[in-house]
Amino acid sequence: MHRGITVRRTDAIQLGRHAHRLETLYRRCFSAPPWQESAERLAGFPGRLTAHLGRDGFAGLVAISGGHLVGAVYGWPAGPHLATGTAFDDALAAAVTPDVASRLVAPALVVAELMVDPEHQRQGIGRALLIRFTAGWPSAWLCTHADAPAADLYRRTGWHEEAAFVVEEYPLVLFTWRA
Numbered sequence: 001m002h003r004g005i006t007v008r009r010t011d012a013i014q015l016g017r018h019a020h021r022l023e024t025l026y027r028r029c030f031s032a033p034p035w036q037e038s039a040e041r042l043a044g045f046p047g048r049l050t051a052h053l054g055r056d057g058f059a060g061l062v063a064i065s066g067g068h069l070v071g072a073v074y075g076w077p078a079g080p081h082l083a084t085g086t087a088f089d090d091a092l093a094a095a096v097t098p099d100v101a102s103r104l105v106a107p108a109l110v111v112a113e114l115m116v117d118p119e120h121q122r123q124g125i126g127r128a129l130l131i132r133f134t135a136g137w138p139s140a141w142l143c144t145h146a147d148a149p150a151a152d153l154y155r156r157t158g159w160h161e162e163a164a165f166v167v168e169e170y171p172l173v174l175f176t177w178r179a
Contacts, residue, residue: 005070005125007132010060012053018062019049021069029115034147035170052076052112061133063116063125071116073129078108078141088167092143092174095165103162103176104141109134111142114150126153139178146171 015022026045030037052058052074060074082101083089096104111133116126130153134140144150146164151173155161159175166172 004065005120005123006064007128008062008064010062010074012055012058015060015062015072015074016050016053018069019046022049022072025069025072025115025117026113028117032118034145037170041168059133061129063120063129065120069117070120071125071129073111073114073133075110075112075133075140075142078105078110080106088143091165091167091172092163095163096174097163100162100174100176103139103178104174107138108176109137109140111140114142121149126150127157130157134177134179137179139176141174141176143172143174146173151175 023045026049027042029035031042055076057077058074059076060072062069063071082093082096082104084093092104093101111130114126114130116129141162142154142159144154151161154175154177157177159177161173162176163174164171165174
């Protein structure tokens with residue numbers, strides 16, 4: 001990882017205090033290809049973040065360089081059953097086999113977001129955040145855009161593609177990892 005980058009653990013309260021900085025990072029990461037999120041979707045991030053911050057066991061890591069937030073990862077422990085009721089949850093549940101579904105519940109870690117500022121990508125920040133965040137967990141899962149460069153990172157670090165599905169016109173790939 002690039003020198004001068006500090007990685008710190010964070011909880012929901014600490015991350016919530018920096019929601020504006022996190023929203024700026026989110027916009028920088030997801031407004032460009034392949035995501036090209038709509039203005040409406042980008043504007044909805046604060047609401048999604050608030051919902052995420054309220055999840056039991058929420059935790060995360062942030063990467064700071066020169067006082068600026070350049071990366072973040074966060075998530076929570078998976079529940080005993082697959083979640084339902086949102087477009088994402090329902091599409092994911094429909095896309096996986098029972099065997100895969102069994103790996104997406106407790107004791108797995110849900111990696112909800114992993115973001116690295118485009119100007120700081122390809123310096124090992126995303127890899128370091130992901131490895132530190134999943135340390136100590138028996139398994140984890142996450143989803144990304146099918147064409148995202150991050151998909152290559154996941155493959156190189158031992159994550160496995162399990163299913164492909166579409167949510168709100170975004171093609172996603174489910175990746176799982178086991179310690």
